[in-house]
Amino acid sequence: MxxxxxxxxxxxxxxxxxxxxxxxxxxxxxxxxxxxxxxxxxxxxxxxxxxxxxxxxxxxxxxxxxxxxxxxxxxxxxxxxxxxxxxxxxxxxxxLHVPNLFHESVPVGESEADNVMVREWGSRPQLGFEPRPHYDIGEALDIMDFERAARVSGSRFAFLKGAGARLERALVQFMLDLHTREHGYTELLPPFLVNTASMLGTANLPKFGDEAFRVEGRDLWLIPTAEVPMTNFHRDEMLDGSQLPLNYVAYSPCWRSEAGAAGKDTRGYIRMHQFSKVELVKLVKPEASLEALEELTGHAEVVLQRLGLHYQVMAMCTADMGFAQYKKYDINAWAPGLGRYLEVSSCSVFNDFQARRANLRYRPAPGQPPRFVHTLNGSALALTRTIDCVIETYQQADGTVAVPDVLKPYMGGLEYLGPTG
RNA sequence: GGGGAGGUGGCUGAGUGGUCGAAAGCGUCCGCCUGCUAAGCGGAUAGGGGGUGUGAAACUCCCUCGAGGGUUCGAAUCCCUCCCUUCCCGCCA
Missing domain, CATH: 1.10.287.40 (Serine-tRNA synthetase, tRNA binding domain)
Structure with missing residues (x-):
């Protein structure tokens, strides 16, 4: 606001x-x-x-x-x-319906096409054979099951099975360990249901209620992202300036209705009604927020670097930025089998836009009047698409998938995802 | 689900109809004192909004004691509803 x-x-x-x-x-x-x-x-x-x-x-x-x-x-x-x-x-x-301003460095544009690539890491791998999409590999190895998920829940749901389920768990674990041990984040395990006030606080309401699932007869919403409980963690509190910055990381499932995405990404493990995500949230002093965005984005990138996945960091243009963001980077990782980049992360700074809504304040120094903090968040990373990129990048000619080195300790030393995996 | 207790400033906590935005303490800040530190002494210290107005200020008024409604000339205080916390009982992973 x-x-x-x-x-x-x-x-x-x-x-x-x-x-x-x-x-x-x-x-x-x-x-x-x-x-x-x-x-x-x-x-x-x-x-x-x-x-x-x-x-x-x-x-x-x-x-x-x-x-x-x-x-x-x-x-x-x-x-x-x-x-x-x-x-x-x-x-x-x-x-509540007035969108946030944006920073002067945000490129002015009319569509996704006007986003600007600010850097890339690695390059598209040359596999030496025709790469297959993750859903083919996943079904062939019996580690992803869309058919049964459709029967049990509906479209845009998936079962992971065996080594596939373990791969997602390993990735979650790896990301949480990285951010807590090396990047200084405090881990939260948040509630997966939140009330309306929290949804308003992060600006998921009133404008985007269609995007979220609501529990019937109760003032509870399934979180569309862990950002909601995380950013609201300090709602209505008066923080001490010396506590800032606060850095939180959380794993959570996320639920989205994908109301506006009919017919888009219907195939594969890309756009699900439920997906897992490791999320970063920062509460910082206003003067530190732009720098914090760079830092946060960098933390998300490290995940991809350690996994050895090629990616591009895109500066979102005005038209692609959204209601609440002041500045935003997307990170798109390369999926060789799909032959396109997948958005695995979105890192944003909101300035005091969310802080006003959620009443997140701090006292810069004793005796001084309170100020609103600046909030940031970013995925690091969305598990669905990260798994896709891992599977497609590490696929072998024989149809198996090599396990990236950093994940081996989390996979009990497993080297390849195979049919028996 | 049933019954009890409670939600007051950065924190703890007093306050049952007007002189209360609110005692006291803690914390913090300023000053004094001390060779330095601690202790001690004195003072200051809630948030939000409107108006006039300035480079900043200053002045002034209003609102806020979990939320909403009611009683009253007047509510932190009395009544109703709801939310939350906590204790006991029941149920339960």
Whole structure:
């Protein structure tokens, strides 16, 4: 959420940013409501001030003749106050629909095609034979099962089996160990269901409710990402400046309805209603947030480097960036069998956009007024697509899949995923 | 699910109708004292919003004691609903 003062002071800036992001922003409506709200507030406060003054007098003098006036003032304050509350509620509702600004370094663009590659690591491997997609390999080795998953749950679900299930577990373990031991993150195992307030805090609501699954009859949502419980971990707290930055890593399943993706990535282990992810979240001081984004992105990249997977880091352009992000990098890893890059990570900085919604504050130093923290998050990594890239990159001519060196300790020393695996 | 207790500032915790945004303590900051540190002494210290206004300030008013509603001229305090925490009982992986 953007501060109302900013919208008042520079509505054109807010409008322009929203336009470039391709998001509607009810700026003019907000300005109109703001004016009316302030008028109603002034009227209510005037009446209440007078009422308070008389009330003090009455407490001392018990002068009964004051009562009728006090009663009238009370009614007036109530009347204007109710109007002010109504306008403010509408104002707050609209404020939740105003997208975040973006950093000046974000490329202006109209579509995915305008994203800018900022670096790449490795190169497309030459396998010396026709590479197969992960779903063919997975089914041939009997480590991925889409048919039974469709029967048990529906489309966009999968079973992993045997060495496939173990591979995902190994990857999770490897990522968590890397980030906790080498990158200084504290591990959380968060709740996988959260309430509406948390979804609002990270800006998954009100705009993206269609994307999430909701528990019927309860105020609970299946998390679309661990970012939601993680970023809300310190909701409504007053942090001490000396505690920052806070770095958290968590494994969780993620659930998404994929409402807008009908017909897209229907084949394979790519776009699932449920997928596993290792997520990084940082709470930092405002002046440190852009640097923290680079650091966070780097931490995600290390995972791919250790796995020996070729990838590109893309700076998202305005149109591809989304409602809440201030700046965002996607990391796309190469899947030789599919012959395309898969988005395995998305790393974003939100500035104080989420912090305002979730009331994440810190006191820079004793005696100083509180400030909002800046929040960041990034996948490191999404397991589905990482597994695809591992399988497709390490596939052998004989149909087996070599286990990357870093994963061998997590796979009980297993060298190859084979039919017996 | 049944019954009890409770949710107050950065923290602990008092406060059952007006003089309470709120005692006291802790923490923190400033000053004094001390060769230095500790101790001691004095002072300061919640958040949010509106108005006037400035380079910053300053002044002033309003709101906020878990959330929402009600009673009252007036609510942290009384009533209702909900949420959360905790204890006992029941159920249960």
């Amino acid at each position: 953007l501060p109302l003062e900013l919208i008042r002071k520079d509505p054109e800036l807010v409008k322009r940013a929203a336009e470039l992001k391709g998001e509607p922003a009810p700026v003019d409506e907000i300005l109109r409501l703001d004016t009316r709200w302030r008028q109603a507030t002034a009227a209510a406060e005037l009446a209440r001030a007078e009422q308070n003054a008389l009330s003090k007098e009455f407490a001392k003098s018990k002068d009964q003749s004051l009562l009728p006036r006090m009663k009238r003032l009370g009614e007036s304050a109530k009347f204007h106050g109710a109007e002010a509350d109504r306008l403010r509620a509408e104002l707050d509702r609209l404020l």
